[in-house]
Amino acid sequence: MNEPLSIDAPPSRPRGRRLVLWGALVALLVVAQSLLVFLTANYERVRAQDMVEAAATAAAADVRQALSRHQQSLQALQWNDPGAARWRSEAATLLHSRRDLMRIERRDPRMDITDAVDSPYQGPVFTRIARGDIELEAQLACAGALRLAAPAFSRSYFVPLSDGLGLEVMDLCVPLQRAGRPDGVVIATLALGRLLEESVGAEMSRGHEFSFIEGDGTRLARAGARRGAGVFVAERVIDLPGQGLQLRVDSAVGSPSLIPNLAVALVFGLSLALAVVVGLLVRDVRRRAGAEARLAEALSFRKAMEDSLVTGLRARDLSGRITHVNPAFCEMVGFSEAELMGPSTPPYWPPELAADYARRQSVRLGGPPAVPGRSTQEARAGFETIFMRRNGERFPVLIFEAPLVDGQGRHTGWMSSVLDVSAQRRVEELSRQQQERLQATARLATVGEMASLLSHELNQPLAAIASYAAGSLNLLESGGPADPEAPAMLRQAAQRIAEQAERAGRVIKSVHDFVRRREQAREAVRADVLFDAVMPLVRLQARKSGTRIELDLPDPPPRVVCDRTMVEQVLLNLTRNGIQAMETNTELADRVLTLRARQTHERWVTFSVVDRGPGIAADVANRLFTPFFTTRSEGMGLGLSLCRTVIEQHGGALDFVNLGSVGTGRGTEFRFTLPAEARERAAAAAPVAETPDSAAELP
Secondary structure, eight states: OOHHHHHHHHHHHHHHHHHHHHHHHHHHHHHHHHHHHHHHHHHHHHHHHHHHHHHHHHHHHHHHHHHHHHHHHHHHTTTTOOOHHHHHHHHHHHHHHOTTEEEEEEEOTTOOEEEEEEOTTTOOSOSSSOGGGSOHHHHHHHHHHHHHTSOEEOOOEEEEOTTSOEEEEEEEEEEEEETTEEEEEEEEEEEHHHHHHHHSOHHHHHHEEEEEEOTTOOEEEEESSSOOOSSSEEEEEEEETTEEEEEEEEESOOSOOSSOSHHHHHHHHHHHHHHHHHHHHHHHHHHHHHHHHHHHHHHHHHHHHHHHOSSEEEEEETTSOEEEEOHHHHHHHTOOHHHHHSOSSOTTSOGGGHHHHHHHHHHHHTSOOOOHHHHHHHHHHOEEEEEEOTTSOEEEEEEEEEEEEOTTSOEEEEEEEEEEOHHHHHHHHHHHHHHHHHHHHHHHHHHHHTHHHHHHHHHHHHHHHHHHHHHHHHHHHHTGGGSTTHHHHHHHHHHHHHHHHHHHHHHHHHHHHHHHOOOOOEEEEEHHHHHHHHHHHHHHHHHHHTOEEEEEOOSSOOEEEEEHHHHHHHHHHHHHHHHHHTTTTSOGGGOEEEEEEEOOSSSEEEEEEEOOSOOOOHHHHTTTTSTTOOSSTTOOSOHHHHHHHHHHHTTOOEEEEESSSTTSSOOEEEEEEEEBOOHHHHHHHSOTTOOHHHHHTOO
16 A cells, blocks of 8 residues: 555655755745844944934034133123224124124113114014013023123023014023123023024034924924934933023934845845846746757758758858758759768859859858848849759759858858749740740731732832833834934833832832841941831831821931841831821821931930821720730731830830820820940940031030
């Protein structure tokens, strides 16, 4: 029956022992802190009481000394038996130097006032109650002074003032003698409150309240910056001739706080900090175990995420060696992780490019430490390069790179994400080929639409050739070589036949050049050259519809950098559309098509094709550049869409604007921009015989 208990007991003993030790430690800390606080608070209480006792002793001595000086000063007034005027002057000087003296009187042996001087600070004291009605205490003091032949103090009494307040005062009576016989007295009235203020120093007044009290504790007068707390109090009795004063000192300091000084605060704080540290250690151990578990989960999650990516990830140290790759990168290049992390030269570098790649990597790795913000911007831009698969196949990749920074902020390497863009490049090549086929289709469609124009234009020279040939045959049959005018007429007919044949050849050559042209290289060309290239084909359709062509070009014409063939196709499409827009709703006299070119910006040249047709309706304008959208039954809907594509490939823009409201006949302006040739290159390519005005425009 005891075996289960013996099995469960060992695990509980260490835990119980730890709890006992922790409990003992906490109990010791609590007892030590309690004793420390109690002893320190008691020490502070005793020290505060001692300070009050010392202040009371010092204040009593100061008051006693001040009263003694008053006695001496009053006795000095009678030296050398001064006259009335001199006495008043000396009494006024004494009142001016002693702010606690309110009044000095000189009386004869019958106690009648012979002279009196009031303080310049307070004014007359006995105004509301006459001096004769409140001099009982003074007479008693003077009786004692005359009896003992020594100064005596009266009991304190209250004197009301004219402002509704009052003063607690006492009288000092000094007997006078002449030739050994009493000769009257000098009475000085002292304000007890001002006596305290003048006697006690300002430093002690800031921390204590000083007051004169009666035997029952009634406060007679007080001094000090603030009221006392009533906790630390000391009293002293000031013995005076004929009377005594009881001085009370009340400290402004209250009961000591729980932590009275810095030493106790430090010890108490250290003890609490120790307890907090122990608690934090326990918490840290638990959190560390939880963090390790979460880290393992995060590593597993990251591994699963990397394995699921189709983007290759590659990490390199500062020496260029690969330190980490994900399965997608290994599958991309066809090498295993061990093969990639071994050599210093990656096996996926093409041998013919390995030297360039090594030089570029040394420059990259040997540069200054990466700045996080700048590196992020560079990584977003990315760069394209060529890698090699295990079977030797070269393929393009797009690399985004960012710095690797450890927990201390040190740059330790580079992290790259690699995208295989070979499929994207194949799609782009197919798109380019499809675009070329569409453009060729559009050119052929344009030529097909112009077949009728060609037949109309070629009928005239062919008919003329036939007429001249028939005339020549008739001339030969009728007159023969014997006719003297026959050679000249035959020569003239042959010239006319040659002219008409050359005219027909120019028309056919223009169409042939437009259809067969295949160059894709961009070149610098003048705007008038572009217009001249399409003008023969434009005039064919213009003559058929009776449209006049106007060219608006500056001198010298601006130069642009473009694919000449593609831009000529854009101009031909826009001019053909403009002519067709004026065929039905525009009067014959108003059918004018304006071709304009202006350099509107330092980097851009604007081309405009302006017709005088009815304009473009809003519902048509919203779909005008949509592929396969057309308003003509015989159209394919590819002209304007391909035009916009060509212009955007040059970095420009194609748009239009109605020059008036739709249907007014003010026309429409189609305009597009092409990059202008740099002014430095234009100046180098310009002929020497350029005008001074054009040369002056160069910087």
